[in-house]
Amino acid sequence: MDVVIIDYGVGNVKSIEFALNRLGVQALLTQDADTIKAAKRVILPGVGEASSAMKNLETCELHRVIPNLKQPVLGICLGMQLMCNYTDEGQTKGLKLFNTDVKQFPNSLKVPQMGWNTINNLKTNLFKGIKPNEYMYLVHSYYAPICSETIAQTTYGFPYASALQKNNFYGVQFHPERSGHAGEQILKNFLELPEANCKP
Template sequence: MKIALIDYGAGNVQSVLFALERLGYQATVTDDPNTIKKADKVIFPGVGEASSAMQMIHNKKLDTIIPALTQPVLGICLGMQLLCSSSEEGNAKGLGIFDIQIKRFSNQLKVPQMGWNTITNLKTELFKGINEEEYMYLVHSYYAPVNTYCIATTNYGINYATAIQKDNFYGVQFHPEKSGKAGEQILFNFLTI
């Protein structure tokens, strides 16, 4: 199986790569459109600020490649947010795959949310073998409101979408590569979809 791990300059690429290796899979870290298009599975990680990340994606001409992919694609953390239509972070325009506006957590909450929190209302084969209220590792100041694409939620002052899915596109706000055995199970589930 060919796995492309998109490297556009704002990804937590190494930790995802190591998690895949622990599962016995090799991935190609790449920003090459042809390599990405030919992959069986694509992982789109992200750490950092939305508008500058989108600028890097645009500079590498990946803003036209990613939305056109037909194989399973998994966005992680900022990668998930960039799959959406827009973000309040830097007033960024996203890739528009999900019609979701990413919002900033209220000032009443400690931001960023950093550490372990539970995921609930689990849907789809992405969560096969995962228990309700399983703990996942999160670091973020912006969130996707609960929406029609929601396949898992988390509560941090409010309920929000911690995982989304539309057609072949999946997104998780948490870091499966930093979430122990349960996170590795979610990566494995994605690779076997």
């Protein structure tokens, strides 16, 4: 299994590598465009601030590479948010892979949302074997609203999209690599997605 994790200076990369190792997969951390294009699976991690993270992608010219990938791609946390049209964090334009804008949680809620919360309304084989209301680990102050590309929801004050999918692009707001056996099952499901998975 040829899996790459995009290296652009943000993200809790080691925990993703360890989670993949437990599944018997050795992932390659890289920012090389040709290596990324040739991989069978691509993961875009993200822990940090959106505008600086996007600048890092642009510096590496990866903002041009990622939207043209044809294999399954998984964005995690900030990685998912950068795959959207726009995020309020730093007034940042994203990769425009998901047709939604990322919003900041209102001041009425404690932010960041940090800890375990449930996912439900699960769609697509990314959640094969995952029961509704399974707990996932989240840490974030911004959220993607429910939209036509939503494949999982979480409620924190109100329902929001905790996973998105369009064609071969997937995104999860939670951290599967930190979410125990259920999170590892989601990573396993991602690794097993069909090569040409173009429909929800």
